[in-house]
Amino acid sequence: MAKWIDEFRAGWRGDSQPSMLLAASFAVLCLVLATAARFGLAQIRPDVFFTPYFPAVFFATAFGGFRIGIATALASGLLGVIINFSSGHADPARFALLMIFWAVCGIAIWGVEHYRSLVAQQREVSKRLIEEEQYRKIVVDELQHRLKNKSSTIHAVLHQALQDRPDVWQRIDHRIRALSATDDLIARVDGYGCDIKDLLRSELGPYGHVRFNLNGEQLFLPAKLAVSLALIFHELATNAGKYGAFSSPRGFLQVSWTVDDGRLNVIWDETEGPVVEVLGEPGFGTKLLKSALRPFDGKTEISYLKTGVHCTMQCKLPNC
Known part of the structure; x- marks a missing residue:
């Protein structure tokens, strides 16, 4: 029956x-x-x-x-x-x-x-x-696994090749690590992108969650834009750790973002950090900050105020 x-x-x-x-x-x-x-x-x-x-x-x-x-x-x-x-x-x-x-x-x-x-x-x-979706997921997982292995291999080869150039190695080591961390973050949401808060927490978490505040609505970033912003956030966080708000016991960082008419506006505002009085020649990091958002019809502006570094980022949100 x-x-x-x-x-x-x-x-x-x-x-x-x-x-x-x-x-x-x-x-x-x-x-x-x-x-x-x-x-x-x-x-x-x-x-x-x-x-x-x-x-x-x-x-x-x-x-x-x-x-x-x-x-x-x-x-x-x-x-x-x-x-x-x-x-x-x-x-x-x-x-x-x-x-x-x-x-x-x-x-x-x-x-x-x-x-x-x-x-x-x-x-x-x-x-x-x-x-087909199951097959695509298997292929994507395999490609991500191979990409991760290649990234690790490239990282190891560069480290071996630049043992005698520690200054050059220090300039690229943390950027390669930042890209790998961002790729892992994007991979966890099936390769389509990630949320901006998750991206910022991934970059700023090592400095302590009480040292920064994130202010903005939930926003999903497409993969390409997430990678570009990850490089910018990593560069700014590294500078904050060396010379800015995170290098001071009382330093604090406020990151806020809004979306207006299809454009993303991000404000990076450091306070209670050391005063930057003398600026050197623009290095690789500065050039990266200036050019990372150009493919998205965007720009980055940095101001070195007495209260700390103030950076504004604007770009067009691509269609997912």
């Missing part, structure tokens, strides 16, 4: 085609119920011969297919002609109603079968898309 119930549920949902025995049994049940309904209506209107059988034909077709539907329609017509719940006999008018009933049933059976075929096609497409 449980097997029949499971088969009925699967057939009704359209997951599988029910067996001929189950479909025929369901059609017979529909005919019995329709005949009982006709008997009840006959107490009020004895001349109702075929109308109660329309639902039987519809449900039998929906469950068992057009062959079961046709058989149910033929059986319904015969029952409507043969069985009488009154003293009347079959006359030409009833046979005319029979032809109309079968014509309407034919249209209904065609419509239900057409819908069943569309649903079957959609289910097949959905199944194929799910399989």
